[in-house]
Amino acid sequence: MTPLLSLNGLTKAYPGVVANDAVSLRIAPGEVHALLGENGAGKSTLVKMIYGLVKPDQGNMEMHGARYSPSEPRAARAAGVGMVFQHFSLFDALSVAENIALGMENAPKLRALSEQIEKVSDTYGLPLAPDRIVGDLSAGERQRVEIIRCLLQDPKLLVMDEPTSVLTPQEVEILFDTLRKLSAEGTAILYISHKLEEIRTLCDAATILRLGKVVGACSPRETTARDMAEMMVGKVLGTPTRSGVALGETVLELKDLSLPSPSAFGMPLRNINLSMRKGEIFGIGGVAGNGQDELLVALSGEMLALPGTVYLKGIDVGASGPNARRIAGLLSAPEERLGHAAAPDMSLTENAMLTGAAREGLDKGGFLDWPAARGFADKIIKAFDVRTPGAGNAARSLSGGNLQKFVIGREVLQRPEVLVVNQPTWGVDASAAAAIRQSLLDLAEGGAAVIVISQGLDELMEISDRFAALNEGRLSEPCSTKGLSVEKIGLMMGGAHGMEIAHV
Incomplete structure (x- = not known):
């Protein structure tokens, strides 16, 4: 033919x-x-x-x-x-x-x-x-x-x-x-x-x-x-592993968090409650458009919440913006990598400066330390195998998967106490996905609390300790991922609660 x-x-x-x-x-x-x-x-x-x-x-x-x-x-x-x-x-x-x-x-x-x-x-x-x-x-x-x-x-x-x-x-x-x-x-x-x-x-x-x-x-x-x-x-793939660690003290709490969507076509958050401890990975699943983006911006501080709804290490941070929350240890990596997580026309060095200035000491007395920022960008590129000619290249010049590796690496290497990531392995190959998952497991093993928002249920079951589903801006009751069936996950994603899933 x-x-x-x-x-x-x-x-x-x-x-x-x-x-x-x-x-x-x-x-x-x-x-x-x-x-x-x-x-x-x-x-x-x-x-x-x-x-x-x-x-x-x-x-x-x-x-x-x-x-x-x-x-x-x-x-x-x-x-x-x-x-x-x-x-x-x-x-x-x-x-x-x-x-x-x-x-x-x-x-x-x-x-x-x-x-x-x-x-x-x-x-x-x-x-x-x-x-x-x-x-x-x-x-x-x-x-x-x-x-x-x-x-x-x-x-x-x-x-x-x-x-x-x-x-x-x-x-x-x-x-x-x-x-x-x-x-x-x-x-x-x-x-x-x-x-x-x-x-x-x-x-x-x-x-x-x-x-x-x-x-x-x-x-x-x-x-x-x-x-x-x-x-x-071109090589044998490893399987992400994690040593069992005892969970530490509570580091993040959400108490009846409700927020309107920043978008006219978005989904408002409705009475979300969540408590997380050091060393825990919490998986959040759901069909796209059920409040995933809104939850991330509420946690990152891009949208401010009412007093008494967001607590970091026991301190009310509902009225604190992104920079204050980053300094306090709460970092995030949004789903939209080009435009939200990274500025398209800025270099990787400049993008490293955007979120790493405070925690990496990239500004000194009000002056930006560009050699230090280049060093931080090079560190990310090396540690996360980001395929690019160099840190001077614009973010938009990278393939989607390589930019994703850079964005996740930039946040992980800042040693967060709480990290919130939305779709961490979206559009990346099997080897890079395994490496990103391993970095999140290692982060939790080091004592960080990690929230993984993903539509990849296999991914969530592989690395999470507990799971909950977002449906129409509401978070289901969390449950252990051990023994969690696909049928139960489907009901949780569809909005079923309580006795409706007890017999699954």
Whole structure:
């Protein structure tokens, strides 16, 4: 069979790094092809060349046997290539139909477009009302907007970058059913994900990149997730471990914490109670949009709380801002790494200064100590294996996973007494995820209290001592993770409490 898309020796270099080095692969019509690699392996650069966002330095591409060289995304779409990015490009205040129209060339009038959206929605099992406001949608529904926008343009190749990172298990099943239907109709899918069990379930073939080069290929259904992960990183993976330690005194207490959401489309917090001791890891799960971001900003001090609702080491810090809480030992790492956790156009040195100035002594008598800040940034880069030419590079120049390693490392190395992290391993490869989890386990073993907010239930069960679920801004009653069943977790995430889960 003639390949749908052929990549022949694609090479792309940037100052200090070769992102892709003579990469070649073939994708057949209807094939679901996984593109695997650790953070910084070159996956993003490769798909940007396919989608016309980046021009290769060497090599060429062919579509249906003819030369394919898109000068921009519009040309790629015209050739039949659609792409669903990891970060959605949607306007919260506009409707589904209005957002889809903005991403189309020669979009029809809204009434006709709405009819097309409903037809595609029904055909591919992607429930979505055209007149709904995007700000009211869940993460899974927002992804459907992006997918339907692509499907309306009849793609022959659909590129998907980390498509399940913010989806519930039920939404993942809906997505996979859609992708299987597209595949059966002849649409090829290039699928990027660090969730290797999903790769094994969905994909027909896989190409593995390491340091910009193709280092192997495999049939995912015949290869274990561990074997694929070790092919990606080129070494045997370790398993995070933790020595048993006795818990210390109470270090953080929340007492009937209630706060409005800072966003018009967010979720207010409702009467949250929590008590944490030194050395404990507390896992918080939940479907996206149920108050995770609001809880983090309430704990970090970005939103101030009423007196008597937030206590750190017995002291009321509800009215204290982020800097005061950091000095007192409460640090945080938010989910949105580019823009919230890190300033995109600032260097890694400058980003290290932003949160590390007080605890790392990076300012002296009102003057910023830039050599010390560079030293701190270099320390983070080395300790957390951040792939970057140097600390002078801008945060936005890093791959998502490498920036995540930098953000987590920056907070862990400041020796917090309480650390709150939201989605700590989002978008990172198996090796980096294991290293981040180990750093959190080590932090707790050293006496810190750690709150891990995550949609990765396997991750929470692996490292947490206790678990609770957020649902509509309310925190369920905490319980031990030992012996906790998936059924009970599901009920907790759905808002069931007390006797409703006692018999599960």
